[in-house]
Amino acid sequence: MLRFTRHRASFLYCGVAPIGLVLASLASPASAQDTQTATPPAADTSAQDTEEAPVQDIVVTGSILKTDTATPSPVTTITVENLDQRGISTTQDAIQSLSANNGPALTNSFSANGAFAGGASAVSLRGLSTNSTLVLFDGMRAAYYPLADDGTRNFVDLNTIPDDIIDQVQVVRDGASSTYGADAIAGVVNIITKRQFKGLTGRVEGGISERGDASQYRLSLTGGVGDIDEQGYNAYLSGFYYRSEQLFNRQRPYPYNSDDLRNVCNDGTCGPNNVIDGLDGDGNYPGFSANTTNLGSTLYVAPFDSAAGVAAGRYQMLNPGVGCPRGTAYDLSAGDLADNPLAPTTVCQEDLTQNYGVITPEIERFGFSGRVTAKVGDSSEAYGELNFLQTEVSYDGLPSTIRGNAPAPFYFPRYSTSSNIAYYGNNTILQLPVYVCPRETQGACTAANGTINPNNPYADQGQTAAVIGRLPNLTEHNESRTRAYRFAAGIKGDLSDRWSYNFNATAMHMDLRRKNTGYVYIQHLLDVVADGSYNFLDPSANSQDVLDYLAPTAQATSTSDLVQAEGTVTGDLFELPGGPLQFGAGVSVRYEAVDSPSINSDINGGTERYYRLNGFATKGHRTVYSAFAELNAPILDPVSVNLSGRYDRYSGGLDNFSPKVGVKFTPIQQVVLRGTYSRGFRVPSFGEADATFPTTGYVTASRGIYPDSYLAQYGCTSEPNDYNTNCPTYIRNASYGLTTLGNPDLKPEKSRSWTVGALIEPIPGVSFTADYYNIKKTGAISAPNFAPAIAAYYTGQPIPDGYTVIPDAADTGTPGALPRIAFVQAAFINANTIKSEGLDFSASVDLPITNGFRISSQAEASYILKLSTTFPDGTVERYDGTLGNFNLTAGSGTPKWRGYWLTTLDFDDFRLSGTVNYMGGYDLSAMDQGGAYKDCGLSDGSVPCRVDDYVTFDLTAQIPVTDKFTFYTTVLNVFDDLPPLDPVTYGAHLYNPVQGGTGILGRYIKAGAKFSF
Structure with a gap:
């Protein structure tokens, strides 16, 4: 959160790291704030000169009020400088690296492994999925990605962020439906663009792995004229180009490059040889x-x-x-x-x-942005902004299938x-x-x-x-091209010396063209x-x-639209002992629509379609009318209370009221205690309520779903050695489809969340934060738990009501045995209760050592205490520290720990930064795949039950050659540590794409130059 002393703004760092990292940061002087950013070296902010500094009013994400003090909500801030220190090239990558981002995040690399929303990137705060995190541009909503995650979860594509005009990204780490409405259950990511820019600046950057592959390039140029305060206007234009090349598994060492896992061994148990018609561990x-x-x-x-x-x-x-x-x-x-x-x-x-x-697809992005800001009269300011971005993502697939x-x-x-x-x-x-x-x-x-x-x-x-067999002269190829057009305009100013107004409007259109070649059309x-x-x-x-x-060629174009207008009035009512009683109110109206036709419809019959292309389709639109208000009451000098609420009415008849209360207590100047309680909601997505064609997600069948009584038909058991040696590949290589059907009668999900925390600044330039969060969603929309239907089928019991199980073709080697499952079907329902609770930590130190030299250090970490789902029958599945929710996360799971530690040595003409990136390990189990919590039920024994923690180290150097030219270089993953082995996760081969991140690239070297005039 942005924390401000009474007279001078001093940015506080808020982040996440294991406790050891927090304590270790004390050894390196640095500055701190409740933000996830490293602040530039500043003048001394000791007590003797704070009275002379001017008051700075700001708007913090999660509030409509201007304030010069910390808000009760924890807010993380990412700045451009922070990205440069960490060697991160894009804002999308920075958001994906958030410590609070966990579980079913959607990464660019997952596009190359069959993601429904291929070509997109989405954040998932608190492990609550991409649809429970709201993404804003300058406080206004953005259009959904036209193709939903898994065909059901609406989200905003992070690839549509215009990197080079970003001023900062603020992340609210608690519920914010009282300000923004639907979807802000786990938090809000607000992407804030530059208000003005003067001069000319540019950047040239290139990168390549030490192995000579996975190259990427980045070019950008921004120019602006005018000064709002002195000349009454500012206008700037910005353009960029980014490209990264496709990376294949064969370009990485064993075992990431092979299906033959016989040399992946643990305590005498080795993995299977999944090479087509390969030999087993004994050479047979x-x-x-x-x-x-x-x-x-x-x-x-x-x-x-x-x-x-x-x-x-x-x-x-x-x-x-x-x-x-x-x-x-x-x-x-x-x-x-x-x-x-x-x-x-x-x-x-x-x-x-x-x-x-x-491993990673080919990505090409380019775009331009322009903004004009001008004074209107003596006390108002208006702006207009235009953004265009195009992203193309492509990757090659398998030979074409005829079955x-x-x-x-x-x-x-x-x-x-x-x-x-x-x-x-x-x-x-x-x-x-x-x-x-x-x-x-x-x-x-x-x-x-x-x-x-x-x-x-x-x-x-x-x-x-x-x-x-497959056709050796035809290969599947997948392309997606997204174009995003956004226009925003607004005006703000003073109504009097105590009251001000703010009006904003935005319109955004996205079109997504999916193009697939090499897929066999059944009738043809x-x-x-x-x-x-x-x-x-x-x-x-x-x-x-x-x-x-x-x-x-299979081709379809999907579109998404959003139009929103919002106006607010804020001001001071009267003085309280702790300061002015602030009040704000506003109204908003927005229209949103998605039209995503099926690229593989069976409307003309079962043979008039393609193999292997999902047939999901949805179409819908809605208008939302909203009214909201906020009251900030500094009851006493050390105590303030913030109250806010919002009413939303949807054109389909749904409505919701979302209240929130926050309390901040400052017993002494060095300590701030804070807490919030809020209620929120999420409306059914277009895919959940309005799907015109159901979606099917394919899940790799794990050993844990088969009872021994079933496996006995195939001459084996679930014991790892016997399973790997004697079970036929028909069983070991099985996958099944989970088909979910739309339900127009769904109700909104409801949530309640609360946070408590403390921010401590023992001395200027040193800061610590700790926050606890607790989120509960009721009436959560999902397909019913598929596990009972799967278990009933394999044990010969009647299939429960509401499910349909469709058997696969029989194994030709054992035609008399009960076939494996091909599909399980069920409709979405409001039924489940989802709980997520955990802790956030941060530490930041920034103190000068000598003239011209300072050391700053920031650490942040998030720890998930518990993430679970309770089903209508009382069954509870717990996911934290495991691969669950397996179906929701593509088996990438929910590691408990995630964090980083950044330390910078800052000389007059040189800056060296080192970053330790940490993501915890997890157990190879998932309760939604059968079995108990952390029972190692998905392991085949070839690797330990617990996947190791993953730690990498990055190093960045910035050398200012002149005042206007800076050269920089970054070495990511300095020690070339590839991700720990995970044979279960199916979002990547033998590693977890969320835990492994860019680590699979190995040692990666980037170099670039920045200039400004």
Whole structure:
């Protein structure tokens, strides 16, 4: 929070760090404030000169009142200088590094691993997800990202921040619905742009990893004229360009670059070999499964028994002359063949992660901003601001699939060998028919009107062929292009010597173009199979026209709009013993809309869609009318009370009142005690209430969801060694889809939160803060807990009401066993209670040592005491310190600790900063995946039950060559410490993308120059 002494502003640092870091910072003199920022060296602020400094009125995020004192709410502030000291290039990266950001944050790197809202970045304060943190621009709302996180959670994309005109970012770390309305449950991030800029400044920066990859570039230029106070106006223009290159798993060392985890071992237990058709830990071929081999890029065929719905003989390479397009051939031994009646004599061992895995996508951003600010009359000031940003994110995927999730149950047609007529049955193996006919042929294709299928080696015997594998000459590619247009204008001034007004308006439009190539269109696949136009024998011989027909470009444009106008009046009512009684009131109206059509709708039938593209769609709009007020009462000199409240009315009939009370007590000048209590709310998102097509999220099936009674059908148990050695890849490599259905009758989520804390300044330039927060959400919107339905299916019990469980295709190796789950479906409900409580700490020291030299040090940390969900049946799931909420976080979990410690040595002509980044470890368990709290239930034993803490060290040097030119260089992750191994998290391969962050890049070197005239 910004803390101000009575006559002179002195910024206090508020942050987060483990206790050891807080204590250690005492060894390094620095200045402090309840902000997360390092302040520039300033004149001495000792008591003898404070009476001469002018009073500075400010507006702090979370309040509509001007104040020259600290507010009861804890507020973190990030400045441009703080970013430079830490070597952080973008405001998006800075917000992601907040210690209070935890759990289901959405990072840019997750875009390359199947995120629903690919191409976007979002913050999740307190582990309460992206939809419970409100992001503002200059105190006004911004348009939602057009594609919701997981198809349900509306959020503001941090990539739309115009970095080079940012003055600071303020983060309110408690509930703020009483000021801003919906979504401000866990806190508020307010991005504040520069009021004015004079002169010309620019920046050139480049970076590359020590391994010679993951390069990035940044260019910016800002110019402005005029002085508001002296000339009555200021105008500036700013533009920037940023690019970072795609990084592949194969560019990182083992085991991050491979699916073969046999050398990842712990206490004698080693990981599985998930390479397609790879050998087990003993060098044996563990078993052939069409379900797993299907994932490779080699095509295999087998004669098909249409009556039984299974392969009738051994698979073989469709074209042995082509061999293994990617991977290594392995000739099965006689023993291997005897144990695997369907296995081909030669298989292709293909490592998908090595060949195709992507760590970070390619990102290209550019934009421009302009602002004009001018005095109006003697006491008013008006401004107008325009921003445009474009972000393109792209990444490569896997070879194109000819068998997979649509993402809805779809069964390939089965052919009668006597008539060659297709009919649909319970089978997902694609078949090559005996005869092929021109596409315009009506009726059945027979010997009378067709020709023998050249792709089917069994056609001469009148036998259809089951074909598995991926198409080696087609690769999936994903692109998103976001354009954000924003205009804001406002005027503020004095109504009298005691009252002032402020009016602001903003309009923002976003359009998101999603473009996907290389995804097979199901009906077109059936077409080219039926007419023989696709050459399966030699895929490289297919013309571009055939490939374009088989995998036409999927493209959709989604839009999001926001228009808001807000006016406030504030002033002093009368004097109290501690100062003036301040009052403020305002009204607001806003319109928001999202139109996100499906890129993969089944409106024309189950075959008129693509494999592997999610079909989610939503469309909705609403108008919100609001009135709010705030009262700040300094009852006594050491005690002040702040009261605020807001009423919101939605066009759909929903309404809510959000009150808040804050108390600040200053027993002595060096100590401030503070506390707040508030109520807030979150309205159902457009995806939750208005989804026109449901969303399906795919979850990797963990060992913990299978009971031993179920695994016994497959000849194994859940014991780690036995599971890794004897369970077929059909089980080990399983994933299932969680399909959630929209519900227009949902009610708003309600929240109550309270904080208590202390800010201590024992001497000028030294500050400590500690705050406790407690947040409770009731009526939380979610799908019902899927675990009971999953457990009921695998134990043979009736499926609970409200759920639908859809089985997958049976394992060809054990066709009589109960199939694994393909999909679980349920509708959103208001049901759950979510609780989050924890502690924030900070310490900051900034004291001069000698003339021309000072040392400053700041540390901050957040500790989550407990994060849990209580379901309607009383079941409680606890997530802190584990991978839970697994479904919500993509298995990235909720580490308890997060923090950093920044120390700067500041000389007259040189500045050296070192930053220790810390994120705690966690247990490989998740209660929403079955099992108990911290039971290590998701571990396969190949790594310890607890994933290690992750600590990295960054070093930045700034060298002012002249007064107008500064050279700087940064080494991130100086000791080249890659993230700790995590074989469970599915947002990245073998590490946690939130915990690992940019650490997976390894030692990374950036250099740049800043100039100003």
